[in-house]
Amino acid sequence: MNGILVCNHFLNTDKFTKLNEHLVNSAKLCDISLNVMTNSEVICSKSLKADFILFWDKDVNLARLLEKKGFRVFNSAKSIELCDDKAKTYIELLGKVKQPETLFAPKSFFKSDYKEFLDFAIQKLSLPVVFKECFGSFGEQVYLCENETEIESHISQRPFLLQKFVETSKGHDCRIEVIGKKAVCKMVRVNENDFRANITNGGTAVCEEMTKYERETVERCAEILGLDFCGVDILTDGSVCEVNSNAHILNLYNATGIDCGKLIFEYIKKELAK
Secondary structure (H helix, E strand, O other), X not given: OEEEEEEOOOOOOHHHXXXXXXXXXXXXXXXXXXXXXXXXXXXXXXXXXXXXXXXXXXXXXXXHHHHHOOOOEEOOHHHHHHHHOHXXXXXXHOOOOOOOOEEEOOOOOOOOOOHHHHHHHHHHHOOOEEEEEOOOOOOOOEEEEOOHHHHHHHOOOOOEEEEEXXXXXXXXXXXXXXXXXXXXXXXXXXXXXXXXXXXXXXXXXXXXXXXXXXXXXXXXXXXXXXXXXXEEEEOOOOOEEEEEOOOOHHHHHHHHOOOHHHHXXXXXXXXXOO
8 A cells, every 4th residue: 555645845854854754664564655745746746646645734725636636635634724723623613622712813904903802802811811823833823921012912914813821721731642533642741831831842741541531522523623633632621722633643652652653554544445
């Protein structure tokens, strides 16, 4: 069996190279030959041949194009799109799983005065408040703001949302990987120097057994968002903070010893055999 791993052309640091190598090696364990291609290489390719596409990127238009050409893409373009936009994730999960109270800013086509929205949001969510750009990864473009001036300093022409700060979860959360709608492993992340628990931002992680509530919650998220696999972040109050369509599984492997890559390829083989 042959597959193509699609990664981003512009994310070429050692962190991503190691992840790609790990996925190639995990594929070999399942008798799969995995060819690594960037989204740019795929776009510029005259012809592509593969039994499936493992889409480890957020280039939604390319994922959708590959689906139109008849390729089976894991995860689907629709699921990647729902996870890539934090506002869309929130809306899709609203009323179905617990989430921090969230308000997303009104759409603007140019630099705008958000004072009315900010006054309303601060009154409703209180301070400090978490500012998030709708598109971002690794805890980037996420800030804890103590006042309106700080919020304004982070506003650009990119869409953003404001989220109620869960004080008890400051620098603490857990990441649970779901594969084939089943939760497979959990790591607890702690960062004593930042309100964001992300390992990229200096956090550390340890393996921990998941609770029944956590298992049911993350599996529900995967089902709602139509994901083949994902990493779900849960805060200490049990609320879902984020759902990642292409979570960095090396951190999970280092913390838990579980090779999520191998489990993903086993799942793909079962799906293609149906």
